[in-house]
Structure formats: C-alpha cells, structure tokens
C-alpha cells in the first residue's frame with residue numbers, strides 16, 4: 083500500500099461519561115473501498131463526525147494524505163474529504179442543481195464583489211460550475227431533474243443527490259453513512275454500482291452500512307466497530323468468519339432479502355449465543371449527524 | 372372547452388342556493404350591472420361622510436370602488452357565458468373567482484352602507500342609491516352560490532380552496548410584455564389611488580382594502596397571478612425596468628408633495644426591508660434590531676451634513692461621501708455585532724441584535740453632553756439638515772419638468788429610487804451566485820452547509836454586514852428627506868414604521884427571500900397605519916392579529932418564493948416525504 087489517503091490514529095470521542103468511540107485506528111489507502119460495520123449505537127456515525135470535524139475528538143489525530151486535519155468541517159472538506167449523512171441532509175428548498183453547486187463551494191472562489199460586478203470571470207466560473215454539476219448529476223442519473231426541489235425527490239434519489247453533492251467538492255475520500263438505508267434491493271444494487279464507479283474515478287471510499295451483502299460485495303477491507311471499539315479488521319472473508327462479529331450482530335434483522343449463508347449464520351449464531359435484546363430496537367438518535 | 376366543463380358541472384353538482392344555472396349566471400351579471408349603476412346615484416344626504424357620496428352622476432370614494440368591484444364581477448360573470456376571448460380570465464370556468472369578485476363588490480357596498488349608518492347616526496342617512504347598492508351587490512353573491520359547487524360535500528370550505536386551473540403555455544414574447552406592461556400600469560393605478568385617499572377618509576381606505584383583498588383572491592383562484600408570476604419571471608429585466616419606471620412616473624401623477632413624501636418614506640422603508648431580507652430571508656439569521664443600522668446611517672449622514680446642530684457643524688461632505696460614510700459606519704457596527712455572535716448557533720443573534728437595537732436608541736438619547744459626551748444632541752436630535760445638492764440641483768427646490776412641477780419630496784423620491792435600484796441589484800446578484808447559494812444553504816441546514824466546505828461564520832458575517840451597510844445607505848437619504856434625525860423612530864416595536872418589528876413583518880408578510888415581497892409588504896405596512904389613523908392605540912393589536920391570520924393561512928407570505936413555485940410545479944412527480952421518520956429509516960437498514 084502506498085501513502086494512505088486517510089489515517090485515523092487512536093481516535094477517542096467521549097460525551098460526558100459515555101465513550102462513544104474508543105481509541106480507534108483506521109487507514110484507507112488510495113483506490114480502496116473500506117467498510118465500517120457494527121450494531122446500532124456502536125459509534126460509527128460518531129467516528130465519521132470525528133473524521134470530518136463536526137466533532138472535535140477527545141483524543142487522537144486524523145491525517146489526510148500526510149497532513150493532520152484541523153477539526154473544522156469546512157477545512158476538512160477543503161482538504162478533500164466529502165461525506166453524506168445517515169439521515170439525509172439535503173438543502174430541501176434548493177433545486178437539485180443548486181444543491182450540487184453548493185457542493186462546489188470549496189473549488190470555486192467568486193466572492194461577493196465578483197457576484198455584484200458580474201465580470202467575465204464570474205460568468206465563466208458560474209458556467210464551468212454548472213457544467214461540472216450537470217456532469218455529476220448525469221453520473222448519478224439525476225440530470226433530468228435539475229430544476230426540481232430536493233425535497234420533492236423520491237427517497238432513493240435524495241441519497242443519490244447527496245452523493246453527487248459530496249462529489250462536487252472533488253474529494254479524494256468519500257465517506258458514506260448508510261447510503262442504502264431504506265432502499266429496496268434494486269436500488270441497493272444500483273448504489274453498489276455507483277460506489278464502484280466512484281472508486282474508478284480514483285476516489286477512495288469509506289462506507290458505513292448495515293446491509294452485509296452490500297458491504298461484503300463492495301469492500302476491499304471491512305472494520306467492525308462494537309461499543310466504540312474496533313473489534314476486527316480485515317477482508318470480507320476474515321470478518322465474515324469471525325465469531326465475535328456474529329455475536330455482536332445477533333438479533334439484528336436483515337431487511338430486504340438476506341442471502342442464504344447470512345440467514346444460516348444468523349440461525350446458527352442465534353442458537354449459539356444469547357442475544358442482547360435491545361440491539362433490535364435501534365438506539366440511534368434522531369438527530370445524530 | 373369552457374362551455375363543456377361548465378355544463379357537465381352544472382348537471383352534477385349545485386351550490387347551496389337552488390337555482391338553475393342560467394338563472395344563476397344571469398343573476399350575477401344583473402347584480403354586477405346594478406352595482407355599477409348604483410354608484411351613480413346618491414348614497415347619503417350629508418356630505419359629511421368621507422368622500423362626499425351625495426352627488427348624482429359623480430361617483431366618489433367608496434362608489435368608485437363599487438364600480439371597479441362591480442365591473443370585475445361583471446367581467447367574471449361573462450367568463451361563464453362563453454364569451455369569446457374571456458375564457459382566458461378563468462380557464463376552467465371555475466365558480467370561486469366569480470364568488471370572490473362578487474364578494475369584493477358586496478363587501479364594499481355593504482361596508483359603505485353600514486359605515487354611513489354608523490358614522491352619521493342611523494339608517495335615515497341612507498339615500499335610495501345606497502339601498503340599490505346593497506340590494507344589487509347581494510345578487511351576484513346569491514347567484515354565485517347557485518353556480519356549480521367547486522368541490523361538493525365540502526361546504527363553504529370548497530370555495531376557499533384554489534381550483535385547479537389549466538396552465539396554458541407561454542404567449543408570444545410581445546404579448547407577454549404587453550401583459551407585464553398592463554399589470555404594472557394597473558398596479559401603479561391601484562397604488563396611486565390608495566395613496567391618494569385622504570388621511571381622514573379611513574372608511575374609503577377600508578373599502579379599498581376590502582376590494583383589493585377579494586379581487587386579489589379572485590385572481591389567485593383564477594390562476595391569473597400564478598401565470599403573471601410565470602410571465603414576469605420569463606422577462607425579469609423587462610418587468611423590473613417597468614416597475615422602476617412606474618415608481619418614477621408616480622410623482623407626476625401627484626399634484627401635492629405630501630403624497631410624494633409618503634412615497635419616498637415608503638421607498639426608504641421598503642429598501643431597508645429588502646436589505647433585511649438578505650439577513651433574514653436568504654441567510655435565515657433573525658435580526659431583531661435591524662432598524663438601528665438605519666439609525667447609524669442616518670446619524671452618520673446628519674453629523675457630516677453641515678447642520679448647525681451637528682457636533683461637527685463645520686463639516687459638510689458632498690452627498691456621495693456622506694452616503695459612503697453612513698454605509699461604512701453601519702458596516703462597522705454590523706461587523707462589531709456580528710463577529711462575536713455569529714460564531715454561535717441558535718438564538719443568540721436574536722437576543723444580541725435586540726439588545727443592540729435598544730442600546731443604540733438609548734445611547735443616542737444620552738450622548739447629549741449632559742449624561743455622556745456630546746455627539747448626537749440627545750432627544751432633540753440633529754435638525755435643520757440642509758438639502759442636498761447633486762450636480763448643481765438643489766433637491767430642496769421645486770423643479771419644473773415640462774408642465775409638471777416636482778416638489779422637494781419628489782426630488783428625493785428620485786434619489787431614493789436610485790438607491791432602491793442599487794439595493795435590488797445587490798440583492799438579486801448576490802442571491803444568484805456562489806455566496807448567495809451558501810447563504811441559502813446555511814439557512815436550510817447549517818451542519819450540512821459546513822460539511823460542504825462553507826465557512827459558516829464567514830458567509831454569515833458577510834450577509835450580516837452587507838445587510839447593515841444597505842440599511843445605512845438608506846439611512847443617509849432618510850436623514851435628508853426628514854430634515855432631521857432623532858432617537859425616537861429607532862425602536863424595537865412601535866405604532867408606526869420604521870421599527871425593527873415592522874421591518875421584520877414586512878419581510879415575512881411580503882415573502883422571505885423574494886425581491887418584490889418585502890417591497891410590497893413594506894408598502895402595505897407603511898400605508899395601512901398611515902391611512903387608518905383611527906386605529907391609534909389598537910394598531911399594534913390589529914397588526915398582531917393580521918400577522919397571526921397570515922401565518923395561519925399563507926405562511927409563505929404574499930409573494931411566494933420562486934422555490935415555492937417550483938414546488939407547485941413539481942407536484943405531479945411522485946411525492947415521498949423528504950425526511951421519513953428517523954426510526955423507520957434506521958430499522959429499515961438494520
């Protein structure tokens with residue numbers, strides 16, 4: 083592996099007495115798709131927030147392509163990390179195109195004066211931005227909806243738009259927080275293709291997901307987070323075979339169509355260990371990022 | 372097409388009044404004609420009633436409104452008669468626009484009759500003409516209620532919901548421009564009529580408001596306003612230019628400088644509201660002390676105006692320098708207030724700006740050399756501000772243009788119009804750019820916006836400072852228009868504009884994030900207290916009730932944002948909730 087795109091070292095995040103993330107190390111190499119899995123409330127989203135500067139980690143450092151990131155979201159994006167949110171956070175009353183244009187904020191410079199004076203430079207930059215945005219919309223398959231309000235898009239398209247908006251900042255690393263939550267199997271498949279296509283653009287991807295088939299199809303490497311700590315990390319096979327992972331996931335139903343081996347795993351594990359009853363109810367908070 | 376729709380409808384459902392459809396239509400047309408005719412009769416015996424409604428053949432005041440409302444009713448009743456060309460006014464042949472126009476005539480006439488009886492003491496004061504008006508204006512309402520019910524089974528509510536109107540495609544460009552010209556001309560006439568109503572003729576002004584509210588309602592239900600909005604959106608530059616031409620024409624329609632004074636005050640107020648719209652409407656920052664920035668600009672201009680009451684009475688800046696000084700002073704205060712507070716989220720800004728507004732007024736009140744250093748001359752303010760001289764024109768003198776004489780306030784109206792144009796330009800250009808998009812993004816979701824690389828603090832500060840500077844600019848003109856500045860108008864809430872609450876209300880009432888909304892909202896909020904002097908102490912109460920009603924029935928304001936229109940336009944796409952319940956989402960993927 084060459085220089086890692088992302089290197090998180092001993093990241094710890096405490097909220098008062100609660101340690102949501104405890105001393106987690108994670109690296110993402112260039113061109114890699116890395117998965118991050120774990121039961122609800124394991125601290126995955128919190129870890130993302132630490133990486134992107136929305137939370138200031140209590141301990142630890144995050145390095146992007148060799149430089150330590152300041153814990154400020156806009157500087158992290160500027161540096162080259164873009165993200166989507168678990169509970170979609172589009173600019174609901176802006177159009178699809180405008181949402182993507184906002185994503186281009188860090189890659190354009192026109193300030194207030196140039197907006198007021200509207201010189202040739204401004205017009206050129208706006209045109210270019212729009213062309214780039216339309217390319218991205220075409221890439222995710224939303225170009226025909228450019229003038230629709232984001233709030234009026236169907237759910238699956240909102241997720242796609244969020245990805246397009248994140249890509250607009252020309253990131254070197256894309257963080258996806260449960261990109262297929264609430265999707266039907268076909269949409270999930272399409273998202274899988276989309277993630278591969280993103281990787282083919284040379285963008286490394288770190289993805290949180292509950293859909294195991296999705297994760298194991300997609301990822302070069304998978305890390306498992308349980309109660310804030312990294313339990314195992316490795317290739318799909320290693321992780322799938324790990325007993326502790328199976329135990330940690332007990333009682334968590336797979337929606338959609340669970341694969342045969344997954345169903346078998348669950349059945350076997352159910353027989354083997356006692357399930358923590360509360361993991362089914364989902365402890366994720368409504369306004370977690 | 373109109374014809375068939377109407378017929379099918381007639382066979383299936385009727386309104387609450389049992390009359391055959393042709394009779395109902397005839398009743399509406401007849402009543403509307405009668406209403407118009409009644410306005411040429413005498414409505415009362417005494418000329419004491421505002422407007423003098425006693426003279427046969429010379430309609431005045433409320434009678435003119437009755438004619439206009441009656442004519443509208445007649446027009447809309449004719450749309451039901453399958454008259455060639457008229458179906459464009461009511462493409463679906465809907466009932467509710469007819470009912471609304473009928474109500475506009477009805478409320479004007481009945482209000483007039485009741486006001487005469489109450490003001491002059493008894494029904495004996497009603498002349499036969501008034502009875503004719505009362506009877507004739509009731510007929511179209513009865514007739515309209517016998518027309519097909521817009522949504523059977525929903526009772527009266529059905530009449531209040533906007534019917535589906537087909538949306539014809541665009542007209543030829545020239546025709547669209549003609550429509551815009553016509554619309555602007557009508558708006559100018561309506562506005563000029565309203566502003567021309569004497570301050571002591573509150574009755575006429577109430578009738579004017581009633582007629583406008585119902586007529587506008589009718590036009591909304593007929594789908595005409597939506598189409599007009601669409602047309603003017605296609606010819607933005609043209610309609611904006613015409614709007615400015617209309618304002619510039621306004622002083623020529625006035626033979627007395629008092630109305631020009633009102634006009635320039637409205638323009639100042641509206642411009643400041645538009646500046647506030649950058650802060651509130653685009654960026655979503657609640658600024659409760661915005662009027663203080665107007666004050667800073669006004670005081671700065673007054674201090675360098677050369678007034679003998681100014682602390683620096685020897686200093687007299689040329690106006691462009693004074694305007695820049697006012698802007699710069701407001702900008703500095705904007706940054707001083709914004710820098711510490713805009714880093715925080717939530718309601719801190721609202722509290723701090725509220726405090727700043729009060730501190731400004733109290734400080735200005737006390738900087739009189741007695742309780743503090745002498746800067747502002749305390750409660751007396753700085754008066755005798757000399758008139759401006761621009762390019763050798765003294766704005767204080769009347770000037771003749773052709774056969775028209777333009778007085779002092781008309782001169783200032785032109786000056787202010789220039790500044791309004793600047794603010795409109797700044798608003799529209801800034802809104803449609805990288806910085807404007809980042810403001811809106813911050814308003815929509817600050818967390819997501821920062822995650823997209825937007826430096827929230829920076830862009831919020833730019834919006835806040837820009838808003839402050841624009842208010843300061845308007846303040847410099849205001850100081851000169853009013854001859855003087857004093858601390859009194861710069862309060863949080865008061866019975867008369869400008870004050871922070873009214874400014875905020877102008878933005879919210881007019882429509883946040885739009886250009887025309889705050890301008891319209893400000894005009895209404897300035898004119899209504901001016902013309903309804905009798906409200907006096909109840910003004911804030913009435914204002915509060917009006918706001919509550921508005922928020923209940925039209926939360927997006929009078930002029931809906933373009934985005935709202937898009938939402939409307941999108942409505943045929945499959946609709947899924949934007950943010951499904953969180954638990955459902957989490958479980959679904961778990």
Ligand SMILES: Nc1ncnc2c1ncn2[C@@H]1O[C@H](COP(=O)(O)OP(=O)(O)O)[C@@H](O)[C@H]1O
Nearest residue numbers: 097102121122123124125126127128129366370
């Ligand atoms: N801002 C916060 N304040 C306090 N506790 C938080 C905050 N954000 C997350 N947590 C807690 O941290 C834990 C991990 O949450 P989260 O990262 O959302 O889990 P996951 O994304 O793995 O489902 C949960 O117990 C959650 O309640």
Ligand SMILES: [Mg+2]
Nearest residue numbers: 126127168366
């Ligand atoms: Mg999560």
